[in-house]
Amino acid sequence: MLGRVEETVTHVEMTSPDDLCPAAPVPGVTLENVPADSPLIRPTTLRIGERYHWPSTTWSEAEWAEYLARPGRACVLIRYATEVAGLADFQCYALGSVEITTFGVVPEYVGKGIGGYALTLAVTEAWNLAPTVRRVWLHTSTLDHPHALPNYQRRGFRTFRTTTGER
Template sequence: MATGGRLRPVREIVTYVHMTDQEQFRPAAPVPGLALAALDRRSPLVVEVQARMGAPYGWGSAVRTAPEWDLWFARHPDRAFWLLSHEGEPAGLLACDLHPDDEVEIDTFGLVPEFVGRGLGGYALTLAVRQAWDLTPTVRRVWLHTSSADHPAALPNYHRRGFSTFKVEEGERA
């Protein structure tokens, strides 16, 4: 919320969830026409889709300038990207980082606004989690975080797919 040209901080709860074994994974029913495909990090869709996904939730990706994107990419040289598409249309994005000790962080996951509320989220997350576990043959943990500012169905969807909460942080963000 703006006050006198400045943003007023808002209260935020960040919830961290993980799976430590593939046996914990509970896939959603398939959705015909929904697919996940590798996306070259130089594709303009990486920026475009992240900006569209994040705009309703105040993600930094929604307002980054071109130089800020360049810096962001330079800070994450090994981040891998996949495009979610529904019947051939870009519907969302997955970005993963492989950390030491064979941990995969789902850094970015979501749908663009026009695909939210259409029953795609459960299977979209199913595709994302499968991809995360398949990143290397030795993955031992998949984790991510979500914010109370994100879509209200996000955290329940993570729990339905088998993620469990391992940390909660409360604070403020501008």
């Protein structure tokens, strides 16, 4: 990315599993729980985030190690049949809050109609990470895929904060 660009970050949340508006199932799309130190996490994140200039695409080995080793980290691969189609990872916090810290599909699956259902599965996973989950949240940006925020809204997420700045 050349120069600085304006970015609007939108933070969205659900406060009940009943808020989820599931997308229609897509045959062959599943989640696979993997340990945070899986060798597939970093390259899949890079494949998803490079085109959107996610900060994680420039992290050092040490930054990745610290991120993946945080207590409360959980990761799932989004599979389409046997192929890795995307990734979601989660950070569990005290008092029942779960942040979806990464969600996305790899470039060859963008626009193939799996994102809504993959998000449905990921949100369901977030709600099931612990019996005490009371809130699932995430943030997206105007620099992300243009369908990201509408997908989150269609699944039932509500905006709780918006900020604008330069990146």
